[in-house]
Amino acid sequence: xxxxxxxxxxxxxxxxxxxxxxxxxxxxxxxxxxxxxxxxxxxxxxxxxxxxxxxxxxxxxxxxxxxxxxxxxxxxxxxxxxxxxxxxxxxxxxxxxxxxxxxxxxxxxxxxxxxxxxxxxxxxxxxxxxxxxxxxxxxxxxxxxxxxxxxxxxxxxxxxxxxxxxxxxxxxxx
Amino acid sequence: xxxxxxxxxxxxxxxxxxxxxxxxxxxxxxxxxxxxxxxxxxxxxxxxxxxxxxxxxxxxxxxxxxxxxxxxxxxxxxxxxxxxxxxxxxxxxxxxxxxxxxxxxxxxxxxxxxxxxxxxxxxxxxxxxxxxxxxxxxxxxxxxxxxxxxxxxxxxxxxxxxxxxxxxxxxxxx
DNA sequence: GGCATAGATGTTATAGTATATCAATTCAAT
DNA sequence: ATTGAATTGATATACTATAACATCTATGCC
Numbered sequence: 001x002x003x004x005x006x007x008x009x010x011x012x013x014x015x016x017x018x019x020x021x022x023x024x025x026x027x028x029x030x031x032x033x034x035x036x037x038x039x040x041x042x043x044x045x046x047x048x049x050x051x052x053x054x055x056x057x058x059x060x061x062x063x064x065x066x067x068x069x070x071x072x073x074x075x076x077x078x079x080x081x082x083x084x085x086x087x088x089x090x091x092x093x094x095x096x097x098x099x100x101x102x103x104x105x106x107x108x109x110x111x112x113x114x115x116x117x118x119x120x121x122x123x124x125x126x127x128x129x130x131x132x133x134x135x136x137x138x139x140x141x142x143x144x145x146x147x148x149x150x151x152x153x154x155x156x157x158x159x160x161x162x163x164x165x166x167x168x169x170x171x172x173x174x
Numbered sequence: 175x176x177x178x179x180x181x182x183x184x185x186x187x188x189x190x191x192x193x194x195x196x197x198x199x200x201x202x203x204x205x206x207x208x209x210x211x212x213x214x215x216x217x218x219x220x221x222x223x224x225x226x227x228x229x230x231x232x233x234x235x236x237x238x239x240x241x242x243x244x245x246x247x248x249x250x251x252x253x254x255x256x257x258x259x260x261x262x263x264x265x266x267x268x269x270x271x272x273x274x275x276x277x278x279x280x281x282x283x284x285x286x287x288x289x290x291x292x293x294x295x296x297x298x299x300x301x302x303x304x305x306x307x308x309x310x311x312x313x314x315x316x317x318x319x320x321x322x323x324x325x326x327x328x329x330x331x332x333x334x335x336x337x338x339x340x341x342x343x344x345x346x347x348x
Numbered sequence: 349g350g351c352a353t354a355g356a357t358g359t360t361a362t363a364g365t366a367t368a369t370c371a372a373t374t375c376a377a378t
Numbered sequence: 379a380t381t382g383a384a385t386t387g388a389t390a391t392a393c394t395a396t397a398a399c400a401t402c403t404a405t406g407c408c
Contacts (some may be wrong), residue, residue, distance in 0.1 A: 041356070043356090044356095059393085060394070074357095075357095076395070077358085078357070080394095080395065080396075081357080096325055097270060097323075099394060099395095114313070116317065116319045119322065125319070127313060129313040129316075131308075131312060132306060132309040134305075136326075136328065139303040139305065140290065140330070143333060144332070144336070145332055145333065147290075147329070148293065149329040150329070151270055151271055151325055151327040151329075152325075153324065153325040155323040156320045157320045158319055159317060162318070213385075233365080248386095249387070250366070252387080254366065273394095
């Protein structure tokens with residue numbers, strides 16, 4: 001008996017970390033930027049693409065390396081500027097606990113995404129759970145706080161990793 | 175009609191950032207460490223004290239400077255080790271969005287504190303709002319995620335700062 | 349066309365945050 | 379005394395991020 005259900009993609013196993021969705025992600029970004037008259041320049045485009053293709057968050061300097069592998073003579077500010085832009089547009093997020101960046105896997109759903117970070121496989125599940133958003137709104141309201149940005153992160157062990165762990169545990173227990 | 179109420183210190187204006195509570199904080203830490211056979215060494219003690227005396231989070235290198243002002247020949251690892259210890263013991267928190275550290279203002283209440291960070295006065299309000307904890311538990315449970323650590327942070331404008339802002343706004347509007 | 353403007357990027361340098369590694373010390377328990 | 383565990387000292391370095399200023403590019407206006 002769950003009081004709360006996650007909003008939409010609840011039945012599908014979890015498209016959260018699905019690199020093959022990169023094309024859709026790019027198409028969405030194109031549209032967003034066109035709507036807003038925001039310039040979706042080659043660097044920005046490429047940085048987003050790299051993040052979409054990855055199944056886990058990437059550090060700024062790792063992105064930098066890949067840009068350079070493309071032949072661009074990029075410097076740190078290049079990457080950080082692109083990231084800043086993408087984050088402003090809601091197309092990417094910074095994972096504070098990792099100092100790393102990930103493409104938004106919930107395009108469209110604005111506000112307060114939260115991240116479950118597996119410390120074992122380093123994958124990150126992005127969710128937008130209404131219960132949390134509501135509770136945070138209430139908490140902020142109670143003290144008259146006006147929220148501008150959020151960082152909601154859980155670090156721990158994801159399902160598939162804890163499955164693997166118990167397997168290994170069972171073996172070594174014999 | 176609030177479905178949720180914050181737990182305890184709801185009526186008091188907010189003891190969150192009250193440096194004068196440092197003695198109690200220290201006493202609590204002493205007790206905790208004694209109970210757990212954890213060594214509350216001079217460095218650890220001093221670092222906690224510095225955080226308790228501050229009404230806002232402090233960076234590791236600022237702590238380092240103050241240790242040195244005390245005459246200690248400390249190095250970065252000294253501070254980071256002390257912080258690691260204090261965080262493990264639940265006596266301090268890292269504010270991820272600021273890369274800064276704060277003494278726990280909710281000693282006793284374990285689990286999932288969340289922080290409201292004022293980007294104007296840089297003060298931080300630590301709260302433990304049951305609704306949020308419950309919602310996070312539920313969200314994690316839904317995907318079989320086992321939570322070990324959390325970072326729940328809201329950045330925005332606190333009550334007193336938004337009051338000041340509207341004053342100023344009213345003046346300059348004339 | 350010439351020019352101003354705004355936005356984006358290039359470039360260099362540096363600031364800020366955190367950890368690895370190994371040596372020395374302390375202190376309690378055997 | 380000796381061992382071992384925990385802590386701290388000390389040196390070096392890695393990692394993350396931004397400041398500051400120059401250049402480029404596209405657009406709009408005269």
